[in-house]
């Protein structure tokens with residue numbers, strides 16, 4: 435064995451770098467190393483939030499953690515008390531990264547530059563003397579006396595404690611590192627993607643943003659709400675990304691072929707029928723295409739009239755009960771066929787990973803392998819968009835470091 439470390443972190447992403455810093459701060463004399471298979475640290479953080487880095491969320495609008503962390507909400511509930519969004523805010527501001535909270539709760543660096551976060555973490559690791567080994571892939575972890583032997587692409591490294599933060603592993607391939615340790619890994623499937631929809635009419639609406647839509651997966655109780663974007667290939671935006679997260683497993687099982695229902699306006703059927711009656715009475719002499727609910731735009735309205743098989747030139751006053759019903763049906767439950775998923779330029783995380791049942795919740799240490807810890811997306815924890823995934827990386831990195839340091 436050529437090198438011995440007190441703690442080796444495998445993976446130089448958000449969770450790994452944060453864990454290395456927190457461990458090194460707790461154990462100033464310890465030898466700490468980060469192994470990163472890529473050529474630079476924090477490559478993903480550099481592109482988060484479209485290069486702006488949605489570093490956390492105020493959690494102000496969060497009614498249930500289950501809606502935010504479809505996988506891992508119980509664990510996160512427990513761990514957010516140890517290191518939550520306020521702690522993240524204070525931590526980064528203390529290190530000179532000034533943050534701002536948007537109206538929607540998303541938190542970004544005031545500089546709007548993800549590289550400020552990357553540089554901050556890299557600087558701290560250097561200052562704390564963390565040994566960074568890039569282009570070093572960990573291949574296997576083998577128990578060795580009181581510690582572990584890590585086989586890497588650059589040789590064998592010894593470690594008393596190991597923190598595994600290899601990130602999400604699409605298809606689960608990267609977990610071969612754990613072969614031989616008998617650690618349960620929950621099947622990995624993608625989460626957070628747009629849905630390709632087979633509908634020519636929708637294509638004509640490319641670029642349309644719906645302020646608040648509800649999208650549901652037919653035949654299930656899975657639904658999501660929020661802004662929605664029509665693209666040239668289908669539907670995207672927060673509501674759809676959330677749906678892809680809640681339904682990650684079921685959509686994968688169905689090979690991304692499914693029917694979804696779009697509710698274009700908020701409110702129940704009765705509300706919407708009433709709003710249409712009001713429109714009709716205030717504009718009875720006007721044609722349907724000229725007067726429409728305020729939350730929709732003209733192009734979308736024409737599309738919806740076509741979906742309801744209504745003549746756009748018809749006068750509002752001539753709209754009968756049955757026709758109004760057809761319009762209400764389309765506004766509250768417009769069905770589309772999903773033909774695949776899209777990941778072009780989208781946020782993308784993995785659902786699945788190291789099973790939480792095999793970990794001690796308070797330290798993230800493996801139940802069967804003392805001294806082996808996990809953090810970040812490598813675990814079966816993932817969130818919807820809004821800064822919650824990075825918060826999970828900071829929180830779990832912090833807790834694993836605390837557990838590994840024993841303080």
Ligand SMILES: Cc1cc2nc3c(=O)[nH]c(=O)nc-3n(C[C@H](O)[C@H](O)[C@H](O)COP(=O)(O)OP(=O)(O)OC[C@H]3O[C@@H](n4cnc5c(N)ncnc54)[C@H](O)[C@@H]3O)c2cc1C
Pocket residue numbers: 444445446447448449450469470471472476477478479481482483484487488489490570571572573599600601602608611780781782783809810811812820821822823824825827
């Ligand atoms: C385009 C994009 C934008 C995003 N934007 C946001 C956002 O704004 N806000 C938010 O909250 N979340 C965002 N996310 C999600 C967020 O980036 C991740 O959830 C988070 O980075 C996970 O951190 P991690 O450290 O667990 O994993 P990662 O950041 O994936 O880091 C894991 C590291 O481990 C390395 N590694 C893997 N295997 C090995 C091995 N065997 N040996 C050595 N090294 C290895 C990898 O190269 C990688 O560097 C975004 C994701 C993407 C893809």
